[in-house]
Amino acid sequence: MKDGYELVYKRPDTLLSKRMHYCPGCFHSTMHKIIMEVVDEMGIAEETIGVSPVGCSVFAYDYMDIDFQQAAHGRACAVATGIKRSLPDKFVFTYQGDGDLAAIGTAETIHSCNRGENFTIFFINNAIYGMTGGQMAPTTLEGQKTSTSPYGRDVKHVGHPLRMAEMVSQLPGVAYCERLVLNTPANVRKAKKSIKKAFDIQKQGLGMTFLEVVSNCPSGWKCSPVQSLDFVGENMLKYYPLGVKKDVTANSN
Amino acid sequence: MKDGYELVYKRPDTLLSKRMHYCPGCFHSTMHKIIMEVVDEMGIAEETIGVSPVGCSVFAYDYMDIDFQQAAHGRACAVATGIKRSLPDKFVFTYQGDGDLAAIGTAETIHSCNRGENFTIFFINNAIYGMTGGQMAPTTLEGQKTSTSPYGRDVKHVGHPLRMAEMVSQLPGVAYCERLVLNTPANVRKAKKSIKKAFDIQKQGLGMTFLEVVSNCPSGWKCSPVQSLDFVGENMLKYYPLGVKKDVTANSN
Amino acid sequence: MLQEMIFAGFGGQGVLSMGKLLAYAAMKEGKEISWMPSYGPEMRGGTANCMVNISDTPISSPIVQEYDVAVVFNLPSLKKFEPMVKPGGILIWESSTIKEAPTRTDIKVYAVPAIDQATNVIKNTQVMNMLALGSLLKVNPIVKPETLLTALKDTLPERHHKLIPVNEEAIKLGMSLV
Amino acid sequence: MLQEMIFAGFGGQGVLSMGKLLAYAAMKEGKEISWMPSYGPEMRGGTANCMVNISDTPISSPIVQEYDVAVVFNLPSLKKFEPMVKPGGILIWESSTIKEAPTRTDIKVYAVPAIDQATNVIKNTQVMNMLALGSLLKVNPIVKPETLLTALKDTLPERHHKLIPVNEEAIKLGMSLV
Amino acid sequence: MAAKGFVEISVEGCKGCGLCVHHCPVKCLSLKMDDTNSFGLHYAYLSNEETCIGCANCAVICPDAAITVYRKSKAV
Amino acid sequence: MAAKGFVEISVEGCKGCGLCVHHCPVKCLSLKMDDTNSFGLHYAYLSNEETCIGCANCAVICPDAAITVYRKSKAV
Amino acid sequence: MSKKEIAFMKGNEALAEAALRAGMTGYYGYPITPQSEIMEYLTRQAPEYPHVTILQAESEVASVNMLYGAGGAGGRVMTSSSSPGYSLMQEGISYIACAEIPSVFVNVQRGGPGLGTIQPSQGDYFQAVKGGGHGDYRVIVFAPNSVQEMVDHTVLAFDLADKWRNPALILTDGAIGQMMEKVELPEHYKFRSAEDMRDEKPWATNGKKGGRKKNLLTSLNIKSEDMERKNHELQAKYGKICDEEVRYESYHLDDAEIIISAYGLSSRICKKVVDIGRAQGMKVGLLRPITLWPFPSKKIDELAKKENVKLFMSIEMSVGQMDEDIKLVVNGRKPVHHYGRTGGIIFTAEDILNQIKAKI
Amino acid sequence: MSKKEIAFMKGNEALAEAALRAGMTGYYGYPITPQSEIMEYLTRQAPEYPHVTILQAESEVASVNMLYGAGGAGGRVMTSSSSPGYSLMQEGISYIACAEIPSVFVNVQRGGPGLGTIQPSQGDYFQAVKGGGHGDYRVIVFAPNSVQEMVDHTVLAFDLADKWRNPALILTDGAIGQMMEKVELPEHYKFRSAEDMRDEKPWATNGKKGGRKKNLLTSLNIKSEDMERKNHELQAKYGKICDEEVRYESYHLDDAEIIISAYGLSSRICKKVVDIGRAQGMKVGLLRPITLWPFPSKKIDELAKKENVKLFMSIEMSVGQMDEDIKLVVNGRKPVHHYGRTGGIIFTAEDILNQIKAKI
Numbered sequence A, B: 001m002k003d004g005y006e007l008v009y010k011r012p013d014t015l016l017s018k019r020m021h022y023c024p025g026c027f028h029s030t031m032h033k034i035i036m037e038v039v040d041e042m043g044i045a046e047e048t049i050g051v052s053p054v055g056c057s058v059f060a061y062d063y064m065d066i067d068f069q070q071a072a073h074g075r076a077c078a079v080a081t082g083i084k085r086s087l088p089d090k091f092v093f094t095y096q097g098d099g100d101l102a103a104i105g106t107a108e109t110i111h112s113c114n115r116g117e118n119f120t121i122f123f124i125n126n127a128i129y130g131m132t133g134g135q136m137a138p139t140t141l142e143g144q145k146t147s148t149s150p151y152g153r154d155v156k157h158v159g160h161p162l163r164m165a166e167m168v169s170q171l172p173g174v175a176y177c178e179r180l181v182l183n184t185p186a187n188v189r190k191a192k193k194s195i196k197k198a199f200d201i202q203k204q205g206l207g208m209t210f211l212e213v214v215s216n217c218p219s220g221w222k223c224s225p226v227q228s229l230d231f232v233g234e235n236m237l238k239y240y241p242l243g244v245k246k247d248v249t250a251n252s253n
Numbered sequence C, D: 001m002l003q004e005m006i007f008a009g010f011g012g013q014g015v016l017s018m019g020k021l022l023a024y025a026a027m028k029e030g031k032e033i034s035w036m037p038s039y040g041p042e043m044r045g046g047t048a049n050c051m052v053n054i055s056d057t058p059i060s061s062p063i064v065q066e067y068d069v070a071v072v073f074n075l076p077s078l079k080k081f082e083p084m085v086k087p088g089g090i091l092i093w094e095s096s097t098i099k100e101a102p103t104r105t106d107i108k109v110y111a112v113p114a115i116d117q118a119t120n121v122i123k124n125t126q127v128m129n130m131l132a133l134g135s136l137l138k139v140n141p142i143v144k145p146e147t148l149l150t151a152l153k154d155t156l157p158e159r160h161h162k163l164i165p166v167n168e169e170a171i172k173l174g175m176s177l178v
Numbered sequence E, F: 001m002a003a004k005g006f007v008e009i010s011v012e013g014c015k016g017c018g019l020c021v022h023h024c025p026v027k028c029l030s031l032k033m034d035d036t037n038s039f040g041l042h043y044a045y046l047s048n049e050e051t052c053i054g055c056a057n058c059a060v061i062c063p064d065a066a067i068t069v070y071r072k073s074k075a076v
Numbered sequence G, H: 001m002s003k004k005e006i007a008f009m010k011g012n013e014a015l016a017e018a019a020l021r022a023g024m025t026g027y028y029g030y031p032i033t034p035q036s037e038i039m040e041y042l043t044r045q046a047p048e049y050p051h052v053t054i055l056q057a058e059s060e061v062a063s064v065n066m067l068y069g070a071g072g073a074g075g076r077v078m079t080s081s082s083s084p085g086y087s088l089m090q091e092g093i094s095y096i097a098c099a100e101i102p103s104v105f106v107n108v109q110r111g112g113p114g115l116g117t118i119q120p121s122q123g124d125y126f127q128a129v130k131g132g133g134h135g136d137y138r139v140i141v142f143a144p145n146s147v148q149e150m151v152d153h154t155v156l157a158f159d160l161a162d163k164w165r166n167p168a169l170i171l172t173d174g175a176i177g178q179m180m181e182k183v184e185l186p187e188h189y190k191f192r193s194a195e196d197m198r199d200e201k202p203w204a205t206n207g208k209k210g211g212r213k214k215n216l217l218t219s220l221n222i223k224s225e226d227m228e229r230k231n232h233e234l235q236a237k238y239g240k241i242c243d244e245e246v247r248y249e250s251y252h253l254d255d256a257e258i259i260i261s262a263y264g265l266s267s268r269i270c271k272k273v274v275d276i277g278r279a280q281g282m283k284v285g286l287l288r289p290i291t292l293w294p295f296p297s298k299k300i301d302e303l304a305k306k307e308n309v310k311l312f313m314s315i316e317m318s319v320g321q322m323d324e325d326i327k328l329v330v331n332g333r334k335p336v337h338h339y340g341r342t343g344g345i346i347f348t349a350e351d352i353l354n355q356i357k358a359k360i
């Protein structure tokens, strides 16, 4: 380090130095990084257990220096339920893609939210099945081309994209629900605050904390990482509006 | 028939004369009866295919003189999707209990509603698992005693009862959604109209039609049929408000 | 010796608990026992039954197809189980409500108007199953009546112990009817 | 005769399509062929490869562990597959970007600066795979270059047929480099 | 007979739930407490033939479609 | 050196996504188009050392945490 | 474990009581006949076990994955179901087997296929012992034949699941689950939470406290070499289990010429067959597998070797499944026959005897 | 069916194309590697097949039940998945088998257990042939060993599914699914909708038009007698299928002393083994089951009887599954060995030869 300069940003310690397998510019990496920043800042690496899904982030455990379980496709919420009920004093989170959480895992998602399971769900909505090569997801936008909607998603045939944050925020068991995005430094900083808030609420035992991240998939969307920012900004955010959908702690302010 | 009198009400033809296995006073019977009345009145017995669930109404096929498929527990909506996509000109309906539709079948329910599958769901919400001997259902009321909530449903432990009609009515694929009850002759008559409306909308191909019936279970609730009317009126309807939750044809009026 | 028995009637007539009580009493007397209910949706509004085995030696199957003893409280059960009583076996039937009498002559048949007697004599319809049990013990002293009563005490929650005398009365009345 | 080959490089370098084209051309010449890609998430941002078998007789496994021919476009692939070339086999490596040369002496090694030549001579980086294929056909005339071009015509959508000449040029240039 | 209406109730089809009795506006139905059908159930019957108005409420509410309702013909 | 800040970018850790380049407010980052790292990727580097203000935007947006940021100490 | 308390209980309830006594920390299940009494019993007892999680899941798929999480966190965990519900768990069991998460399963079998009937059956033998899920894995399978064994096997299942880091299954049927018998209940294990078991389960994902390395539970082995290594490890473990954990009961086998083999409910009836047969002068004996996997192959091999043994007869409530495992051991040395009924119809001792007589 | 069109295609895509040509009316599936190309190909072709339903379901559980509905409605229907996804279908398959709904399944196997690896495997043999679901049922199982057979078996699977009102499964693996080979494509069947097939499927639930009696498709047989009767009917049907539908390939079996048995990808390598072995003077031959169920038991029995046959060797990409079915037939007359690799590691012909040499 040069004389007269001080460190203002470095890789969080709990993010292992292993190179992440994600494609260049993929927000999965960003999200991993900031979750670990929060874990570092809160000093809870020894008390946190993560659950990775089946999806591109199946290997999340390779990058985060905390205990981890790898769940069957769609079942991360059930797995986390088992962990948290066994270890009620630990921090537990799931990390799930849109195929995982909103297609095959719909029942587990709805019911663990409804039961008010006291863990945190990080829901990474990139509107596509990244891992398996870019198939349509429940959250794929109308008209969006994917490998199983090669002519664009036809909502008459397969329905409209699901808005999960709005849906789960209706459930009494959900304490905090917000939709975030990671497309600008400011939004990344904001997202970090929301993650911290979710963990705080989990600590208080107030119920489910659900963070939906409007994400990207340059590979699946067949565009460059920088172009993916445009798709996020122009298309995704229109259908998936940002903001706090529910916050049981808001009333107390 | 006595001289000078005319017939004003008789058992519908499409309701087979076989004695239904349901307990005395169970609204499953009532619902079967009025669905068949509508089928008779619309003259569509030869064009209708029903799907029975696993639950007390698993044997629905024994009583209705129409083609039927019996679906695996929770999967009636998936089965009906397969039927309707194969035979788009027929009338197709599922008939499902609250365990079937709102617990194990959550994903199939949400997704067929979201896809706007063009069939009708009859959702019989009796706040209990009748068939298996009275276990707690996702719709069991707070404090309600069942064989798996013997001290009353503790919402802190298992969450609040799910309001399915409200949830699915949010989905764009749902064309018509109403919550009904069968506790008085007037309500039964009203319910018949709603069933007819659902079939009409199905015929027009406008999307999913979803009728939630606030039902009873004298056996599971451990009360007499007449007492069950009180529980429906005093407890169920408070948590499950009646009414049309969505009607895409309403705007056109 | 092995005794294979069935108790059958409408749901709510107490057939399951009478079988259970008898088995439990036999267990108290050192016998090998098994109790097996009919289960599942066929119970819905229909009939219920339980099979009871009592033996000096270990019991093979809790499910039996031929009975040494059948106690039936309704016509469907009579029709179903009368043919399955072993020759020389015992059939006890509720004669105040069942309107068709058994026809077999190679078995011992006892008509017990349990419902009528419970309603009109004991003024408690609930105990008609104990009444029938009394009749059974009279013709087939599987366990001592005293054991049955201790068994009842063991299994009844404390707050219902006040019901023991009326049950005792029912057993005695039952014994007197055959 | 059976030739077992591997084509490997970074995703996007066209290794899958070059293998496919070669196999298809061989099929047109009446050979038995198989083409097998690496698949799955390890492709994500990493390397891609495909195995091609061309033979006069039916092919047993599409997956092979030792190669008669390896064509590699990046260092990880060179490191991985160089040891797996059969003695006497052929190794073609992209010599303008790979900075460590192969070391084996018991195989035929050809350095082909395909990326450099495609970029600077043909002015089309896309065709570097065809260039390498040209080199391969020169040292190992598995199929006729003409067949390769007809194969290209067959598989390219009509609207891309204008690209055929530049591919032809690349093949020729590739042949001239070894 | 002067009654505006009358009902036929199937003894074997009735399950004795009592919903018809409960909902008859003129209370002309009862359960036969001193008899049962072959299922052991106390069936409903028209206990007050005179007052039935033929409104069909009983039949509409009857889960088991055990009731047939007749009303005095207007024409007559 | 006069710059308010400077950054260190891991050549092997960088995936060349360009998000840092895109988001640097003073446009002092570039992708090395004439070189690649061992993964074949054009990595980012501080192309204009003079203008970096040490805002850390690049590091915050960098998915792969490849950037370390330093700022002129206030104390000095 | 000294046994003291005598009770008269249903199989399902005795099993539930045994689980509580064996220190179960969590039960996750979904109702299905004929085993719903298990969760019903547990929820009734819940107030006395405030630290035990008893959770009705939204489905069997959720249950098995809750088990994965809770067992992986270090708990002693159980789920129960019946045939169709157990079929839904197959993906999850394959995961649990590969991630080596100790866990206890109960399948109170009913007649299949499909929705079938709720009457007792033994039609899920293949599924239980060969792995109904994908890939090469094994589950330790117990086959209780009495209410007493529902208790004993449950305690053992918890212990062996922990010992071997493997799923263990109680494969029983509707009759054993529903019947009441006399039973001796074991004493309570000292209750320990998942957290309390930290030391003896150093692999559990309970937070990497005190500077230990992170723990990971996964069944993903994306590289072929890793996956093959994992398979070798599993097979090595399975080999040891086969060496150490086989359990069976012999009944009049010493001089037997006819070897009946039957498990669970069927085995009770077959004891009677042996008694009657012996009374008629037939040299018949019963080999009752108590563990279906590991299978008592050594014992069968021993019997197959004996000169006086004439034939084997597998008696099952299925069209024939366990008979294959017997044949695989007997390997042609003696004839192996099968007799079965399905759909909940229980053979009588006389039926079976007649079948045997027809074969000799 | 006359074959004309020659193409160079991936196994998965060729299978999809064959399904379209075989008159498939509906496909319901969920993505999973290494078979996602099937649905991808179908959705690309969709505009040319406006009357074919191609629907991405929310899960494999939904897929199999959509198949139940659509097949029951009278359609020719297919789903495809890979190992974990196929495990999730086990309850549904048991239902479909019992309700006798014609339907085609595809399992492009990957290495397990658990999430495992996406590399090719043959670890799901037991699940496929013994029924991974509950109860006694069978699925017709094809084991293609080339892209050509992916096509041929698919057409056959649709036809046999209809003929026998039974599920049929294409059990293949990631290598066959992903590889490209030359293939001859069959001509198109004339497309007929579910409604068009009314006459030949009088059992289908397509509306009881024209006064026919109502149709019912169910797997529920609540009474034991009914359930047992259903089981007898199914077993009778299975017996007929065993008589009529066995398919296998013989390669140099006539004078073979060493009988290799292998299916799918493994069988291709084993052909090479035979060639090399023969070149070295070893009398080795290959029996390749084409249908895994019904299994070519008769042929194996015939071989086991031959004096010159010395041993059997089952070569599988698993720790040993099909070898059990061979042993069951050989029944001790000859030794039966197994050699396998797992996790996607493919044995070479040399490996296998060495293994064989070690046994003789």
Ligand SMILES: Cc1ncc(C[n+]2csc(CCOP(=O)(O)OP(=O)(O)O)c2C)c(N)n1
Pocket (backbone or CB within 6 Å): A054, A055, A056, A057, A073, A096, A097, A098, A099, A100, A101, A124, A126, A128, A129, A130, A131, A132, A137, H030, H031, H032, H033, H060, H084, H085, H088
């Ligand atoms: C039971 C099962 N079904 C399907 C798959 C295949 N699969 C793996 S990842 C995935 C979807 C991934 O999409 P998503 O959850 O959106 O995550 P992403 O990769 O986009 O982050 C699927 C379908 C599987 N592994 N298991």
Ligand SMILES: Cc1ncc(C[n+]2csc(CCOP(=O)(O)OP(=O)(O)O)c2C)c(N)n1
Pocket (backbone or CB within 6 Å): B054, B055, B056, B057, B073, B096, B097, B098, B099, B100, B101, B124, B126, B128, B129, B130, B131, B132, B137, G030, G031, G032, G033, G060, G084, G085, G088
């Ligand atoms: C996979 C599976 N799980 C569980 C069951 C057992 N089961 C049968 S019916 C039922 C629930 C019935 O409740 P509901 O759907 O509310 O219908 P009701 O009987 O109340 O009308 C359950 C859990 C089953 N048959 N299959």
Ligand code: SF4
Pocket (backbone or CB within 6 Å): A021, A022, A023, A026, A027, A028, A056, A126, A130, A131, A216, A217, A218, A219, A220, D044
């Ligand atoms: S495929 Fe998409 S989601 Fe997956 S790592 Fe690449 S960019 Fe990210």
Ligand code: SF4
Pocket (backbone or CB within 6 Å): B021, B022, B023, B026, B027, B028, B056, B126, B130, B131, B216, B217, B218, B219, B220, C044
């Ligand atoms: S158990 Fe309940 S839902 Fe089922 S028939 Fe009886 S009253 Fe109706």
Ligand code: SF4
Pocket (backbone or CB within 6 Å): E005, E006, E007, E023, E024, E025, E026, E027, E028, E029, E051, E052, E053, E054, E055, E056, E057, E058, E059, E069
């Ligand atoms: S028709 Fe009306 S008045 Fe007559 S019995 Fe029925 S409810 Fe009563």
Ligand code: SF4
Pocket (backbone or CB within 6 Å): B025, E009, E013, E014, E015, E016, E017, E018, E019, E020, E021, E043, E044, E058, E061, E062, E063, E064, E065, E066, E067
């Ligand atoms: S409502 Fe119907 S079933 Fe109930 S008592 Fe009246 S007639 Fe009988």
Ligand code: SF4
Pocket (backbone or CB within 6 Å): F005, F006, F007, F023, F024, F025, F026, F027, F028, F029, F051, F052, F053, F054, F055, F056, F057, F058, F059, F069
């Ligand atoms: S710290 Fe700020 S100014 Fe410096 S390179 Fe990064 S984004 Fe640009």
Ligand code: SF4
Pocket (backbone or CB within 6 Å): A025, F009, F013, F014, F015, F016, F017, F018, F019, F020, F021, F043, F044, F058, F061, F062, F063, F064, F065, F066, F067
């Ligand atoms: S954001 Fe990070 S990975 Fe992307 S180009 Fe910049 S330094 Fe490299």
Ligand SMILES: [Mg+2]
Pocket (backbone or CB within 6 Å): A055, A097, A098, A099, A124, A125, A126, A127, A128, A129, A130, A137
């Ligand atoms: Mg996604």
Ligand SMILES: [Mg+2]
Pocket (backbone or CB within 6 Å): B055, B097, B098, B099, B124, B125, B126, B127, B128, B129, B130, B137
């Ligand atoms: Mg219900």
